[in-house]
Amino acid sequence: MSEAENVQVVIVGSIGLDTIETPFEKREELLGGSVSYACAAASFYTGVGMVGVVGSDFHDDYMALYKQFGIDLEGLQCVEGRTFRWSGVYDADMINRKTLSTELNVFEQFMPVMPPRYRAARYILLGNIAPELQLHVLDQVDAPEFVVADTMDLWINIARDKLVEVIGRVDMLMLNDSEARLLTDQYHLRRCAETIRAMGPEYVVIKKGEHGAMLFGPDGLFLVPAYPVDAVTDPTGAGDTFAGAMMGHLAQNGGVSDGTMRAALLHGAVVASHGVEAFSLDRLASLTAEDIDTRFAELKAMVAV
Amino acid sequence: MSEAENVQVVIVGSIGLDTIETPFEKREELLGGSVSYACAAASFYTGVGMVGVVGSDFHDDYMALYKQFGIDLEGLQCVEGRTFRWSGVYDADMINRKTLSTELNVFEQFMPVMPPRYRAARYILLGNIAPELQLHVLDQVDAPEFVVADTMDLWINIARDKLVEVIGRVDMLMLNDSEARLLTDQYHLRRCAETIRAMGPEYVVIKKGEHGAMLFGPDGLFLVPAYPVDAVTDPTGAGDTFAGAMMGHLAQNGGVSDGTMRAALLHGAVVASHGVEAFSLDRLASLTAEDIDTRFAELKAMVAV
Numbered sequence: 001m002s003e004a005e006n007v008q009v010v011i012v013g014s015i016g017l018d019t020i021e022t023p024f025e026k027r028e029e030l031l032g033g034s035v036s037y038a039c040a041a042a043s044f045y046t047g048v049g050m051v052g053v054v055g056s057d058f059h060d061d062y063m064a065l066y067k068q069f070g071i072d073l074e075g076l077q078c079v080e081g082r083t084f085r086w087s088g089v090y091d092a093d094m095i096n097r098k099t100l101s102t103e104l105n106v107f108e109q110f111m112p113v114m115p116p117r118y119r120a121a122r123y124i125l126l127g128n129i130a131p132e133l134q135l136h137v138l139d140q141v142d143a144p145e146f147v148v149a150d151t152m153d154l155w156i157n158i159a160r161d162k163l164v165e166v167i168g169r170v171d172m173l174m175l176n177d178s179e180a181r182l183l184t185d186q187y188h189l190r191r192c193a194e195t196i197r198a199m200g201p202e203y204v205v206i207k208k209g210e211h212g213a214m215l216f217g218p219d220g221l222f223l224v225p226a227y228p229v230d231a232v233t234d235p236t237g238a239g240d241t242f243a244g245a246m247m248g249h250l251a252q253n254g255g256v257s258d259g260t261m262r263a264a265l266l267h268g269a270v271v272a273s274h275g276v277e278a279f280s281l282d283r284l285a286s287l288t289a290e291d292i293d294t295r296f297a298e299l300k301a302m303v304a305v
Numbered sequence: 306m307s308e309a310e311n312v313q314v315v316i317v318g319s320i321g322l323d324t325i326e327t328p329f330e331k332r333e334e335l336l337g338g339s340v341s342y343a344c345a346a347a348s349f350y351t352g353v354g355m356v357g358v359v360g361s362d363f364h365d366d367y368m369a370l371y372k373q374f375g376i377d378l379e380g381l382q383c384v385e386g387r388t389f390r391w392s393g394v395y396d397a398d399m400i401n402r403k404t405l406s407t408e409l410n411v412f413e414q415f416m417p418v419m420p421p422r423y424r425a426a427r428y429i430l431l432g433n434i435a436p437e438l439q440l441h442v443l444d445q446v447d448a449p450e451f452v453v454a455d456t457m458d459l460w461i462n463i464a465r466d467k468l469v470e471v472i473g474r475v476d477m478l479m480l481n482d483s484e485a486r487l488l489t490d491q492y493h494l495r496r497c498a499e500t501i502r503a504m505g506p507e508y509v510v511i512k513k514g515e516h517g518a519m520l521f522g523p524d525g526l527f528l529v530p531a532y533p534v535d536a537v538t539d540p541t542g543a544g545d546t547f548a549g550a551m552m553g554h555l556a557q558n559g560g561v562s563d564g565t566m567r568a569a570l571l572h573g574a575v576v577a578s579h580g581v582e583a584f585s586l587d588r589l590a591s592l593t594a595e596d597i598d599t600r601f602a603e604l605k606a607m608v609a610v
Contacts, residue, residue, distance in 0.1 A: 093492075187398075188533075188536055188537075190533055190535055191535065208516065211513065211516040211517075212516075214533065220606065220607070221533065221607050222607060222608075223530045223533075223607045223608050225608070228493075228494060228495055228519065228526065228528075229493075230493055230495055230496065231493055262609070262610050263610060300610050301525065302525070302526050302528045303528050303530070303608045303610065304567070305567050305568060305571055305605050305608065
């Protein structure tokens with residue numbers, strides 16, 4: 001999609017081979033991981049570079065798919081060993097899931113390295129990895145305009161101090177409602193967001209799954225709607241897709257303001273809603289700019305008063 | 306608020322003395338019931354008449370409160386015996402609750418009667434009572450412009466046929482997400498709504514508690530936001546307050562169109578958000594038109610893209 005030289009957004013995260021069971025279907029060794037979803041989503045808007053690691057068993061066609069999206073792969077490390085694997089099963093509601101197994105494999109020794117070409121990127125998305133690695137990335141960048149970190153309950157529980165350090169160094173923290181409550185020991189989401197903003201980031205996005213998200217920032221509160229899909233096939237990676245599309249749209253539209261941020265979050269919701277209609281990156285692989293624009297207009301009309 | 310002659314909206318439902326326990330407080334014999342909340346909410350917009358029943362033990366100050374709201378009470382039956390009582394306890398999340406006891410008392414023999422003055426009312430809200438009673442009300446009205454029915458899982462389970470008859474005779478069915486799924490045996494809410502619209506009503510509102518609601522109608526889908534309150538004191542009656550304010554606003558603004566409907570639902574969300582900030586009708590009793598307008602503008606800004 002973009003020239004290799006033009007990396008506007010850099011995304012760091014996990015790459016996994018996912019085995020996923022839903023009430024309707026079981027699929028094995030699917031391409032997954034936060035950075036796969038987020039880079040694919042960002043690629044619709046701007047030049048995006050991937051920082052991650054795969055093992056020597058990584059599938060050629062998955063590598064081809066990254067290239068099809070136009071993702072810059074200079075930051076992708078290919079090392080001896082097995083790729084990270086995750087397997088999980090979704091409940092009947094297709095929302096709650098249980099992890100069946102996690103094999104870290106090459107991800108266990110992962111140390112993200114920013115290629116020199118990436119260091120001047122203006123937009124950095126720190127996907128959900130250990131806070132220590134997120135800090136390591138922050139130490140390698142020049143002066144990005146906008147840095148977003150995602151996180152999860154695991155890091156809140158086992159690496160809170162490092163996570164707090166990350167939170168103090170980013171412009172936006174993105175997390176889901178239960179994580180926001182766990183992190184702040186508050187219940188009401190407006191209070192959670194206030195507490196987090198006092199820790200550093202100008203913006204906080206609290207995700208509520210199929211109920212959308214809330215943006216808390218200097219311009220007040222924005223209720224991000226979720227696009228109501230007819231049927232969810234696989235919700236894995238929806239949050240990463242949401243974040244990636246948001247970053248891509250911000251970069252494409254020249255920076256962060258209240259207006260660009262609201263539109264960027266709506267784009268995040270739109271691309272994520274397409275993504276959950278199929279397993280892995282299957283739907284994103286066939287998605288067009290027109291599909292995005294059509295659903296964006298539809299979603300905008302659904303919230304117009 | 307309005308002259309007794311000018312009853313634009315008629316609301317039928319239950320009146321109860323509620324004993325409510327939250328994680329923070331227990332309150333006894335509070336004024337409750339669907340018609341209390343809905344009439345109070347509608348009274349901010351237009352003349353509203355109440356159809357319900359209380360026993361001889363009903364508190365004088367509650368009757369005075371109805372009058373303070375300007376509610377027309379000609380349809381309120383006061384009969385020998387004890388008033389309906391309900392008690393429940395809320396979980397820590399203040400969303401899920403458990404019913405501890407229900408005493409039907411005078412409500413058991415309730416037969417709603419529309420005073421002649423009410424029969425030409427243009428807006429009818431059938432609060433959550435037995436479908437047979439809702440049908441009995443429909444048999445007593447002339448040619449209302451807009452009839453809305455609320456319902457609950459109990460009636461879906463024990464009186465489905467009568468409920469289906471009600472649904473076939475109203476313009477809007479309002480119910481929550483789990484009820485919509487139970488009624489239609491579908492999971493995705495857009496499919497639930499399609500199924501219900503095929504049963505008769507032009508409009509379906511599916512309520513999702515603190516996540517807002519969805520309006521399905523001839524002009525497409527509208528995602529109704531919930532106003533994010535700082536702290537919920539008592540969520541009892543929020544759905545009834547929402548419905549009452551919606552009806553009042555529609556009546557005040559001269560009828561049903563896509564534009565008036567969207568604004569009316571936002572007003573519903575706003576008045577309901579005030580209502581949950583205190584027990585019973587306590588917050589509504591001190592609410593002003595200015596409070597409503599302020600929060601309406603705030604909520605509208607929270608969804609603007």
